[in-house]
Amino acid sequence: MEPTTQFDPTRVNVLVLFSFFSAVVLFYIWKARQGGELFIRRIAGLNAIDEAVGRATELGKKVLFVPGIQSLDENQTIAALAVLQHVARTTARFGTELDVPNKDPLTFAAARETVREAYLQEGRPDLYNDRIVHYVTYDQFAYTAAVSGMMVREKPAANFLVGCFYAESLLLAETGQASGAIQIAGTAEVAQLPFFVCACDYTLIGEELYAAGAYLSREPAMLGSIKGQDVTKAVVGLAIVVSTLATTFFGWDAITRAFRIQ
Amino acid sequence: MFLKLRLPLALTFLAGLIPIVAFFFTEKATWIRTPNSWLEQDMVIIAGFALLLGVVNVIQGNVRKIEQRSSGWIYAATLLTGLFVTGFFGIFGAMNFGPFQGIALRPDGTPTPFAWVSLYVFTPLQATMFSLLAFYVASAAFRAFRARNTEATILLIAAVIVMMGRIPIGESIFGVFGRPFGNERWLPDLTEWIMQIPNGAAQRGIIIGAALGAASLSLRVILGIERSYLGLERSE
Numbered sequence: 082m083e084p085t086t087q088f089d090p091t092r093v094n095v096l097v098l099f100s101f102f103s104a105v106v107l108f109y110i111w112k113a114r115q116g117g118e119l120f121i122r123r124i125a126g127l128n129a130i131d132e133a134v135g136r137a138t139e140l141g142k143k144v145l146f147v148p149g150i151q152s153l154d155e156n157q158t159i160a161a162l163a164v165l166q167h168v169a170r171t172t173a174r175f176g177t178e179l180d181v182p183n184k185d186p187l188t189f190a191a192a193r194e195t196v197r198e199a200y201l202q203e204g205r206p207d208l209y210n211d212r213i214v215h216y217v218t219y220d221q222f223a224y225t226a227a228v229s230g231m232m233v234r235e236k237p238a239a240n241f242l243v244g245c246f247y248a249e250s251l252l253l254a255e256t257g258q259a260s261g262a263i264q265i266a267g268t269a270e271v272a273q274l275p276f277f278v279c280a281c282d283y284t285l286i287g288e289e290l291y292a293a294g295a296y297l298s299r300e301p302a303m304l305g306s307i308k309g310q311d312v313t314k315a316v317v318g319l320a321i322v323v324s325t326l327a328t329t330f331f332g333w334d335a336i337t338r339a340f341r342i343q
Numbered sequence: 344m345f346l347k348l349r350l351p352l353a354l355t356f357l358a359g360l361i362p363i364v365a366f367f368f369t370e371k372a373t374w375i376r377t378p379n380s381w382l383e384q385d386m387v388i389i390a391g392f393a394l395l396l397g398v399v400n401v402i403q404g405n406v407r408k409i410e411q412r413s414s415g416w417i418y419a420a421t422l423l424t425g426l427f428v429t430g431f432f433g434i435f436g437a438m439n440f441g442p443f444q445g446i447a448l449r450p451d452g453t454p455t456p457f458a459w460v461s462l463y464v465f466t467p468l469q470a471t472m473f474s475l476l477a478f479y480v481a482s483a484a485f486r487a488f489r490a491r492n493t494e495a496t497i498l499l500i501a502a503v504i505v506m507m508g509r510i511p512i513g514e515s516i517f518g519v520f521g522r523p524f525g526n527e528r529w530l531p532d533l534t535e536w537i538m539q540i541p542n543g544a545a546q547r548g549i550i551i552g553a554a555l556g557a558a559s560l561s562l563r564v565i566l567g568i569e570r571s572y573l574g575l576e577r578s579e
Binding site (some may be wrong): 086087088089092095096099102103106107110152153154156157159160162163165166183185186187189190191194195196197198199211212215216217218219220222223225226230234248251252254255269271274275276278279280286287288289290291292294295298300302303306307309310313314317318 | 363366367368369371372386389390393394395396397398400401404407414415418468469472473475476479480482483484486487546549550551552553555556557558559560561562563564566568569571572573574575
């Protein structure tokens with residue numbers, strides 16, 4: 082039936098969940114800013130960043146960072162830029178060469194700004210140049226061919242494949258693996274995760290990628306949002322368990338229907 | 344401070360908030376639906392300008408490589424030749440200039456110069472890259488399916504069942520076991536069960552976590568707490 086009001090009544094359930102989620106996240110951000118203790122579990126892939134850059138420094142080779150193939154309207158790209166900021170600060174601190182090839186022009190512009198600011202923050206603007214972050218092409222497989230070529234010819238010591246990837250994920254990860262680089266990958270694309278797990282040393286799986294910025298910066302407000310997200314996840318998990326039991330044993334599917342989006 | 348911090352954060356707040364609000368309203372709510380469609384159009388326009396910036400960067404970087412005869416300069420020369428030749432055919436074809444009429448196939452089925460490059464150079468190169476995936480899948484599978492410990496052995500067994508259950512010859516090979524579950528199609532059914540139940544449950548877990556993570560990141564960006572895409576770190 083066509084809604085007669087401006088407000089779409091079929092999306093009330095989304096509004097309720099969105100409001101609940103926002104309230105929980107904002108509460109934990111507020112709590113973190115008040116100085117509350119927040120425990121965030123260890124994420125091996127993020128802890129290994131310094132080790133990977135350190136290895137490249139010792140070998141005198143470059144660090145390659147691939148921020149996925151999507152634009153800035155993709156959350157994974159924003160998360161990848163947060164990791165790039167940390168990697169760039171580390172390479173600036175160690176004086177290691179960094180290479181960031183881009184497929185999307187908007188991501189390219191943002192990545193360049195991110196890296197430039199990271200070098201400035203580390204007090205090493207002398208090490209920064211515009212060749213660090215460069216544009217390659219808008220075509221998916223042409224980009225893959227170009228980055229694979231860089232891996233084979235220049236043999237970076239550390240490869241970061243962080244962001245949104247599709248069919249090129251395995252092509253890049255296997256080429257990097259064959260070149261002998263230490264590889265840290267991260268994506269929320271479920272179909273690409275097995276490829277990264279197979280071919281990379283560390284993989285940030287789904288929510289770990291989104292948490293990377295908060296985890297690496299250790300800012301209370303950012304960590305608070307992760308805590309809020311975890312609390313919501315626990316509530317959703319509980320709703321799934323209760324709903325499954327209620328539907329299985331009593332045929333009561335009200336919770337299932339409440340989550341359904343029309 | 345205003346141009347570098349406050350203006351981008353204010354624009355981000357509006358660009359993030361408008362689509363969320365628009366999601367809860369019907370097409371009748373033009374006060375929010377119209378600015379929402381503006382935002383979608385603006386994205387395309389901004390991406391167009393940014394692409395120009397990217398092309399300029401490609402030309403600058405590769406011209407520098409050729410000038411300095413740095414390692415791999417021959418690849419840079421090949422890339423620039425391809426860029427200019429294809430660009431030339433594309434621009435003059437789109438303008439219907441001289442022999443470069445159009446950018447698709449001609450009425451008699453012969454390709455225009457741009458379509459020729461696309462059909463006989465670009466598409467085969469793309470297909471070549473994509474085809475490499477088959478070899479990489481084989482090498483990655485070889486590494487992943489080694490029975491090193493209990494978990495890897497379970498993965499190996501599940502993988503063999505799924506691979507065999509999805510090819511006709513698999514049914515023939517496993518047909519020697521007869522009908523162990525009273526079902527002639529037990530192997531495809533078992534494959535489907537593995538994919539739908541244990542694999543589906545694990546995937547859903549990852550998807551739910553990732554969706555909440557994405558929502559949390561979006562909130563941080565809209566509220567100006569996450570600023571790494573601006574090159575800034577401190578949220579205070």
